[in-house]
Amino acid sequence: MSNVDSDWSLVEQVKQGNDHAFDELMERYKKPVINFIYRMLGNASDAEDMAQDVFVRAYQNICKSAFRIGEGRFSTWLFQIAHNAAIDNLRKRKRQPTETINDMEESKFARAVTDKTADKVLAEQELGNQIANAISELPPDQKTAIVLSEYHDISYSEISEIMKCSEKSVESRLYRAKNTLRQRLAHLLHGSYEEAGTYE
Numbered sequence: 001m002s003n004v005d006s007d008w009s010l011v012e013q014v015k016q017g018n019d020h021a022f023d024e025l026m027e028r029y030k031k032p033v034i035n036f037i038y039r040m041l042g043n044a045s046d047a048e049d050m051a052q053d054v055f056v057r058a059y060q061n062i063c064k065s066a067f068r069i070g071e072g073r074f075s076t077w078l079f080q081i082a083h084n085a086a087i088d089n090l091r092k093r094k095r096q097p098t099e100t101i102n103d104m105e106e107s108k109f110a111r112a113v114t115d116k117t118a119d120k121v122l123a124e125q126e127l128g129n130q131i132a133n134a135i136s137e138l139p140p141d142q143k144t145a146i147v148l149s150e151y152h153d154i155s156y157s158e159i160s161e162i163m164k165c166s167e168k169s170v171e172s173r174l175y176r177a178k179n180t181l182r183q184r185l186a187h188l189l190h191g192s193y194e195e196a197g198t199y200e
Helices: 003-015 019-041 044-063 074-092 103-113 124-136 140-151 156-163 167-189
Strands: none
Touching (some): 003 044, 019 044, 019 074, 019 140, 044 074, 124 167, 140 156, 140 167
């Protein structure tokens, strides 16, 4: 049984009153959801609290049969809820300083927005901090696209479902996000990108 089928099997069990099945779904997706919200909000405590709310909402919607079992991926539907919650939060509050995200993950992502030899130019921690700060300043739609694509390895098709937009819009948001990040990080590369232009 594939992960997709397994997820929907658990959802069906939840609908039948099996709360242990929902515990298993939470075990599978709690960390990815928290990580996604963390990168959107930049605050670990807020991410934990919001993730709890996301799963409560998911449970309620499952019990209300708010979606059709077997259509698409459960993870896509769950990230839709997390995305909407994060965007609502960002709209309601002022931007807060972003905490440093795992430096090894940041240095991996750096290769998507800067030169492949960036880790030779800067210490991983410094580069990680700079990338985290740059991502935190992106518009919400670009931030969502870049986090889902680069950190969660989600396809353009799924991102378009999560964000409720076309795949072309996803591509455009990623293009603009990467271009912005490249420009903001160019000064760290000691002239490698003195003329920061279109992301390639």
